[in-house]
Amino acid sequence: MEEKVLVEIQKQERQLSTYWRNLHWRVCAVLAAGTAIAEILLFFVLDAASLISCTVPTYLLRYVVVPTVINGALVLGCRKFIENPKWKENQKDRMVAITMTLLCFVITVIHGAFTSVYMMFVLPTLLTTLYERKRLTVTIAVLGMVLCVFSAFMPSWDPDKIVTAYYFSDILICLLVQAGTLAACWELLEFQHRRQQISRRHDMERFSLQQKVSHDALTGVGSRSALNRCFEDLEMQRNYVLVLLDIDDFKQINDQLGHLNGDQVLSELGSLLNEACGKGTAYRFGGDEFCLVLSDTDNEEAENQMRKLQERFHQRMKTRFPQLSMTISLGIHQHQGGESALQSFRHADEALYCAKACGKNHIAVN
Template sequence: MEEKQVLAEIQKQERQLSTYWRSLHWHVCAVLAAGTAAAEILLFFVLDAASLISCSVPVYLIRYIAVPSLINGALVWGCRWLIRTRDWEETKKDGIVSLTMTLLCFVITIIHGAFSSVYMMFVLPTLLTTVYERKQLTVVTALTGMVLCGLSAFMPSWDPDKIVTAYYFSDILICLMVQAGTLAACWELLEFQDRRRQISRRRDAERISLQREVSYDALTGVGSRMALNRCFEELETAQDYALVLLDLDDFKQINDQLGHLIGDEVLRQVGQLLNNDSERMRAYRFGGDEFCVVLKQPQSDEAERCMRQLQEQFSQRMRELFPKFPMTISLGIHHQQGGESALQCFRHADEALYKAKKQGKNQLASN
């Protein structure tokens, strides 16, 4: 169970990182679309100044700026809408962004097919998918890019300046070979990343397990003594909380008469009861049978009412488990006053617990 929890935590972190990259990936698509439009506008002024435009200005503006900008803008906007509003799996959203970039490259090669070098752009979507570390996504993106590259090269030309010659086809063939080589290189890179991820996961699992061992008491499941120390540091700047110290009555006799295994089971039962109400309280074990409970911003008499309920639940559970040996707990409560440190509150709660012990078993006292 512990390993599953650690693995789930690691996978959650990986999904968060993937979501972050998907957002950056979309921004790259947006920059590519905007940059293409800006470059074409700049090229228009350069060609116009050099009298190299082979068509009328209105046709040029429509053919090379207006139409591709509208198509690219629709692709980018549609991608954003799909990944934000559709309740899809993360893998499908990653695929949508990768496909959008491939389609952007397809539009650019159709519009500017006269320059065979633009077909190299299909390498970019393949490279960017490697960050997701999913081979299937990279392969599908690369193959889609190669198909669209060939389709763009042989379909009727949008650019009248495009001249199809033997050299043109050789350039396209070289572009396809580069894409295939890129796919092979990305495959090897993903193999390496997969091995590195496995090593990283093992290290993360060890780190998270160590953190849990340090932060939680292995027997009871509540916070450890070290976690309590960290909690006290946080409480130095907090106000309006209550500290409760809890102690089992005659715990030594439980160990002596029933055995230490039964004593451990009793402590586990206390931990379960404390963790059952984790929304209102944080519990820590700082001694053998001694626990500290922190209630933040309790309402009037809420701490006392909550602790008396805990006493009743514990007594009832012990009667069910050990009917011949009744067990109870005593508690001391202190509400933080203005200016008091966490350590001062702890001392006052300890004094209240001592007072409860003097009154007998199953008692609750405040100070």
């Protein structure tokens, strides 16, 4: 049980991680598009103030066209990578984080004259914390610091970039800020890990309780309370069939075979019902009384399914308890427009009453 609960929790966590990865990629796309728009707007501002130190074509090529093409290629390439089903989820997460780091690198190379842009390397490190993987966060933080240093010491792309002692002191401050951010993220991830453990324990306890409340322990089908919740959901559906059934002369079975064997008969029937439901769900709402909710079917199809169920139950019980002939009777009702789920249940109950009145091992359709 605990393994099933853990698998379900991990599945939900992967779904959340996938959602964040797609959102993370959108942040990269917005960053790339925003950079291009800012470059264009900055051109008009600098041109109006006569602050452009090169020719207009050179400016547009150096600060608009080249970075926009590179950033666009990074974003589109990243999208193609994360949509490829061959790659693992953690590899896709890593690619999105690396793409954002490379976008920051392009911006710092293009605008190296403004040392404040080097602070952008903090952004990818912060965003990776939502994946809750320390190794990924450390990798991106170290990559950002390496690219920060490389961008500072590489040949200048921006002719207005002036390298002085103050410039390198600003770069050092940026590196210290990145290191401090990594330390803070590490502590945050440690806190998230502990909180996740507590949350998982609570989820497992809640899921276990829901399983106990929603499932009948003896037969393995849905419980009476689960059937009541199902009725609430059925108010929003139109195409379904209700089947009510019980075991013919079940009291006689208990009297002759004993209650333990009677419980085994119920358990076997529950197993057969789960197998026969297909798209539907089986519930136990009384001692030997069961309800099947069959979706996207009609009376004729449901009747054919139930005849097979009758035969399988009879043959299985004949093998296990040859001294008694055990059968089931069923009532079938297809939901009609304007009916509530409770009204449909009552019609199915009336059909079951007719089936019992006609004799054993009978099916009645209302």
